Amino acid sequence: MKMRFYVVTVLPEMLESFVRTGLVGKAVESGAIEIHPITPREFTKDRHRTVDDAPYGGGSGMVMMPGPLVDAMESAEAREATREDGGARPLRILLTPQGEPFTQRVARELASTQKALTLVCGRYEGVDERARTRVDREISLGDFVLMGGEVGAMVIVEAVGRLLPGVLGNPESIGEESHSQGRIExxxxxxxxxxxxxxxxxxxxxxxxxxxxxxxxxxxxxxxxxxxxxxxxxxxxxxxxxxxxxxxxxxxxxx
Structure with a gap:
């Protein structure tokens, strides 16, 4: 089964070498997976392509605006709907420290039940709550804070992608590695x-x-x-x- 990953990010350049390197690059080249960066800046209305603003109520940092993020998510769905093997809405996942822990069990679940994922990468102080309520699932790498969700998105692409047919050279190794059966390797x-x-x-x-x-x-x-x-x-x-x-x-x- 082919998996398509739509990565909503204001820093698509972070993915450039990732999609061309190692087994991920080979999987993309062979068509086993697809990775499509989508930047919310494409969906801004001002000449500065603004995607963040100061929070209501005051406070430090900037918050990602809901409009560009939601439009970016919906654009992934529009692209998926035009595919002959598509049609179903991609599962929307927000990478956030508030989310459920990402585990091998979650990776297996996503690999076996989904054809497409939209990975939403937050930046700055966070994302507007009206964008957050429009995702299907929130996932965290652990109890720590990064500067954005891009690293988490790449982790999910690797962990889920390697479980798909045609990605690993020796698929039998998946059954013996750490956490595959609830044990350390x-x-x-x-x-x-x-x-x-x-x-x-x-x-x-x-x-x-x-x-x-x-x-x-x-x-x-x-x-x-x-x-x-x-x-x-x-x-x-x-x-x-x-x-x-x-x-x-x-x-x-x-x-």
Whole structure:
């Protein structure tokens, strides 16, 4: 399934190298995804192409005006409606620290249910509430504040895009990476077999696939227990994982 990303931003130049580089660039070139920057300045009415103004009630900073933002969102829908494979309104997402946390679960949901996303990048002090109420969803990268939503938009494009068919060279790797099953990914090793006195674990050199799989699952659980124990509550271990966790805890007690 092809995904189309419409990015509403006053800084479209931030996306220029992003859409041409790495796997994102290859996915765009192959047609697996499309990325269309839309600047609200195209929808201004004054000669200065103003998109922000001082907030009513006073206060510091400038607020993005509703008119250009909403017009930009609606223009994405107009473009989508003219496509032979389009027609449905793109899901409108505002990138904001007030939004729900962006997780792998959210990325999978968007990749599996949507054909097009409109990613609205705020700037300055924020966006007019009348523009905010016209989005479908608000998403945050975490409990911190950036200077704008463009970085968040690029994160969503990468996280969602890589889940689509034809984007990754080895799609099987998606099922084993961190957070794909509510677990932190196991350690990776490659050549040389020894680096500055540190050796690759013998099991990875054994050629015994079942033992390698068991080692990877155990090390994945070990890292999850140490770094993100909350995931074990959100995604409770099955019987096999519980045995491995018990062994890991015993090893810790004997250390």
């Amino acid at each position: 196991y350690p990776h090793y490659t050549r040389p077999a020894e680096f500055r006195g540190e050796k690759v674990p013998d099991v990875l050199l054994s050629g015994h696939h079942a033992q390698v799989a068991k080692w990877r699952k155990k090390e994945s659980l070990r890292r999850t227990l140490a770094r993100r124990p909350d995931l074990l509550e959100t995604f409770p271990p099955d019987a096999e994982e519980q045995k491995l966790l018990d062994a890991i805890r015993r090893e810790g007690e004997g250390a």
